[in-house]
Amino acid sequence: MKIWKSYHTVTAFLQSYKTNLLILSLYGVIAIGLMGPMASSEVIFPYPDPQSHIGYVHQARLALEEGQFPLRVAPVENHGWRYPGFQFYSQVPYLFGALVYKFITPSNPYDAYKLVIWTSFLVGAFYIYRLSLWLIHSQTGAILAGISYMSAPYFLNNIHARGAFTEAIAQGILPVVLYYTIQCYATGKRRYLLMSSLSWFLLATTHIITFIYTTLAIGILSFIVFLKTRKIGFQWSQLLPPVIAYGLGWLLAFYFLIPVVLMSGNLAVGKQVGGSNPFYSRWYTPLSTLISPTSLPPAPSETGFAPTYGLHPAVGWIFLAAWGVVIYYHYSSRRVPYKLQSAQPYLIGSLWVFLIALFATWSPVDFWKFLPRQLWVTQFTFRILTHVMWSGALLTGYAVVLIFRQRLDRRHLVIGILIIVIASRPWLPIPRSTATVADLIKEPLFRYSGALDYLYRAPMTTLYGGAELPLLPLDWLPGYATWDVFINRPLLLGAEFRYPLWQNNEKPILHLQGEVDIDNITGTASLEVQSDGRPFDTIPLTSRALNWAIPVDRAPIFGEDLGLKFVLKGSTNDGQMLKIQVDRLFFEGMSPARMVIPVFVTQNSCSQKGISTLCEITLKEDAQIVQLPILYYPQMLKVWVDDQLMQYFPVNHRDHNLVGLNLKPGTHKIRVIFHGLVWTNWISSLTWLGFILASVTLFIQNKLKIRS
Template sequence: MIAIGLMGPMASDSIIFSTGETQAHLAYLIQGRMALEEGQFPLRIAPYENKGLRYASFQFYSQIPYTLGGLIYKFITPNNPYTAYKIMLWGALLIGGLFIYRLSRLLTCDRIAAILAGLSYMSAPYFLNTVHARGAFPEAIAQGILPIVLYYIIRTYNSPKINYILLSSIAWFALATTHIITFIYGSLFFGILGLLLILKQPKTRALRKQLTRVTISYISGWLLGMYFLMPVVLESKYVSMRFYVDQISPYVTNWMTPLANLLSPTALPPTPTGEGITYGLTPAVGWVFLAAWGVVLYYYSSSKTLPSNLSANHTYIFGLLYIFPLALFITWSPINFWHVLPRSLWVTQFTFRFLTHVMWSGALLIGYASILLFKRHLNSRHLLIGILLIVIANRSWLPIPKGHITVNEVLGDPKFGHSGAVDYLNRSSVDTLYGNAQLPLLANTWIPGHGSWDHINNRLLPVVLENEPSWRILPVWKETDNPVLILEGKVVQDTVPNPTTLLVTVLELHSDKNKEIIGEISLNQPRISARIPFTSEKLKNLEFHEGLFRLQFIVKRNIEQGQRPKIELDNFVFEGMSFENTIIPLDVTKDQCMLRGIKTLCKVSVEEQARVVQLPAMYYPRMQRVKIDGRLAEYFPVNYYDYNLVGLRLKPGNHNIQVIFVGLDWANSISFVAWLSVIAIAITLNTNNIKKMSNKTIKK
């Protein structure tokens, strides 16, 4: 009932809470159902996104939430995906609170203290921020799974029963395939908790067995999720999100987590203007958790002895007392310690995400604090007062509903938009300048976000002011080629002062001084249609080191900083290339291809004038199975603006082509064997238990 009440800001079934990323994640859920109906299992490809070009968002981002959400939408709420979305979030709140309750009861042996611990977790300020203000669907589901993982880690640590190892492995798998950031830092913080427990325990053979069981369960979780985790580990270095992680430190986001706000008793925005990255996002610890930490610290550090029932929990209390302030300090990040950490840890993106670890440690401390304050004399009166205090203390983190986007609007066009549509594009370098291939628009180091998505979605030519460090690096053409740049598109006139000229400029790879203007285009016209030869005479003074050159489009006019003329491109290609490096472009092949289930099937006719075929499928190396006329074939990336699409080099003639996204075959096989092993062990254990119960019954 309390979990339902905490879903209050999402009460409407027709208008979504649309200030954060709710719209994007609702679109993900809708596409999750589409993927299931295609026959995908597990989910890997978003069928609708990026004009159906087989975008592998589910392979790299999240699977469990959209698989379960898609199933609920298909079979339980077939007319309203938002209801399925809300059921998933309600379940995360409920399950997260339930397993904190179970763990707290295990540790404190007190039902009332455990209920208060569970309630404090599900109503934690950051949990409510994640569900409502941020609309971070996978992270909210992960916050519901995290207590399951911790519960079974403790069970595995304290008991030799094999079924706890199996359940712990499955919990780790569920967390990994739900939200990779929560999985990474959950692994780290649970590891720190384990280290603190080891420091307070004698180093015995029993301890080694305990650690072995926990380690086996963690490794088993990796094996179960190998089909998902290995592409993330091995292939994500080529995707767009990795460029974000490598360039932007979480330290730059600490303006959203000033200490005063983190310790505030009510929800407050991080700046006096009331502005944040999204409406209602007010990261805070919550006074309930702060008070619990203070109470437990006082009793633990004072001369007072712990109650007899908590004496066995001495090591857990010690660990939680350190975990809580550590997570709080990292959230605050008052000094830049991030620059000495591996860049892979920058994956967290925002420091406020560490409040997740304040949540679970603080919630368990609530259980201990209740016992310590009331000396095990807790009753229903204490429970009622505790519930009221927790709900009242955290109520201000339930934002007033705000939004105007309807569920039907999202159903009509279920795109991720800037919240995911370009995060998992493969960015492998294309080492050949292909004729007829639409050229990339953005600089090679672009990072995903509003601006980059807008450029890609609207195909905006990247124009710059003079001396601005922004360009695209491209491979140099061959000596036998006669490249001509074709530039056609619409000029948005209200963005262009009069008169304005666009300078097409070629630069050497490492020198801004060595450059040549090879073309000038007036922008004071509704459309542009230019043919610009890249002649050896014009470029004879340039040296193209490493077989690369830089291409830049400079506005010749004084324009205020931040303003740019907008040119919406229809055609941005090189012509005049050799037949071997001229493509049959997507605009032609998309009509020769069809989708049948998870397979892209094409019947393509290749002539002498173009030997490379560009297919309507995004390029992901080693994760696609491509067949030409029934035989496996090598494939490579070919540009279609800023997308890398699958390219094939074919002989003249008619060809039947098949493309399937399969992930990493070897990782799939490991996961398959791991799941068979878990199922076999579980069946064996259950069979043995049934036999034992039958024998006991016969004896009676």
């Protein structure tokens, strides 16, 4: 009897959602086809960015197993020093990827990565379908709108050329935001308000750039809708539900967004964004390739491809044709079907969003210099094509109905699917890669700029003995050249580094230990050590091994700090800068209050237990500063020493800032947890509690209404 009842329930459910399930199945099959270049489960394509994201999926699983929720710290990135990549970069895609990896594809993070992307295809297309159906009242047109969205050239570029995992997932969430925001405005219903706020939260914690520009794009759409409806039944109260939903979305994501806002000025990526005008990236988006009917690089090259293989941003002729059809019908005074008239304000708004986004992507005029620097976060103008995608997809469904009117049937659907999919085919690159999942699992790291973007940079205010000195200037920017310094540790010859002065009772000695590329020296050479441009010591370069002690207390001082520089006296065989790999660069001779027990010593006395880093460290009289294997972030860590909360401060280890503690001689038990900003956590927690209570209350009320 129970089996028969269960069968009856499942059958009734399938019957009531039959159409939606069939449409989802169609989208699922098309999505599998569009993921053709990623068919292998062993060889990773594209290269190299997906390896970084797949590595983060692996680390997200480790973070979940530690007990992290929400995800904050990448457990093995940056030597395992608790790098908060998830706290500052993205959370939702890696959380879903980790859950899939743990419970569905436990031996292959690449399969989990692909399954999350496939879901993004599905969700994005389905919600474009739902919104389009609500606007144009044509199932065929709405289905084609969804397919045009998932087949958009830039969507495929993000997945197959850039490997922009988080941005691709954001492109799947964006239509959800759009649908529920419009429903929230049109109906004011509480369920749409709650779903709208949840979708804004998901977008914010997935990809901040898409979140910011979606806010602007929906703002433009809302303004056009307001202009078109202000005299025909518009009420100011309609604006309240979507505004509340947006604010609620912010509060739900407060623990994530506010640290980004407050800390970005001191994070490496913050300096990069503020100094990089997107206008100078427009060489990637000339108008001719943007509107090309096939995938073309922005400029001729020896290989016939762009510098990033397959990255050929374009609008796509499906969207261009749809925009042209709608413009023609709108401005040629042709009669629009009655059932479309109520949707006209939204579709005219889509026309303007499409045009503005396309212009911003291509613009020959540097309007960016007049905009707030915060909007430079987009970095590349081609990212704005995301808003060409959703507006173009809505216009596609509208254009289909305008052309065929009431004559639309299944034949048009089949032919439309073929045309859209075939038109997107040039943006599916031939896969080229030798990177394997097996190799990635051995070392699942993000690497490169992703490992540097969210390092906290604090100026050196105290000269510590025993701590490794920076090898880069304080204003360094993330990139491959910077990554080379982090990995290969070259001494930057000719660059001046400024250090705080020592106390009167100290006689600092600078130790330089490393390896010289002696075979590249022509004749004899030496390093001249300068203080504010004046030499005070010379290091002869006569052997491969370099080990020199520099009495810095003899250096001429002309200000309130020391400007130290190493200058090569001599020449090299290849005319390039001489390579000197630094093993150690540190001061000695400081007072015990400024002597550090360095991280390579303390790391052996520390272990990870869940989300806590536990250390047991013994100090003697000669050093009172402990440098922990934990990256420094002000107010975002809790540190207990012998069960007492303690203040911490930054101590440099090369170009990392690590947690420093001032302790008395003896043995101390230390526990450290990364928790983010406490007050933002409380605000988000209380908002989530209210959100859950409101959702449960609404659910119970609906159940009671159904029963009554």
